[in-house]
Amino acid sequence: MDKPHLRKILTVTGLLLIVLGFLALLAGAFERQGSSMAGVIFIGFIPIAFGYGDKGPLLLLLAILMAVAMTAFFALSRRRAVRST
Numbered sequence: 001m002d003k004p005h006l007r008k009i010l011t012v013t014g015l016l017l018i019v020l021g022f023l024a025l026l027a028g029a030f031e032r033q034g035s036s037m038a039g040v041i042f043i044g045f046i047p048i049a050f051g052y053g054d055k056g057p058l059l060l061l062l063a064i065l066m067a068v069a070m071t072a073f074f075a076l077s078r079r080r081a082v083r084s085t
Helices: 003-031 056-084
Strands: 037-043 046-052
Touching: 003 037, 037 056, 046 056
Parallel strands: none
Antiparallel strands: 037 046
């Protein structure tokens, strides 16, 4: 199997696992009473944030802070990679 074909298979498999995991968490959250949930989904560089429940706003703030930190780490690592080449 050539590497570009394997790369496509692994990418699609990884994305499917992420979506399935998100759906499983979402289904489990709706099953229990009084649960809270929040998350941030990036589509390109556009963040979509959501949250519900009594602890939803706090979890939403935490998710947004984690997304900002993740973006900053990505930008810094990309800058280092560009400088080293």
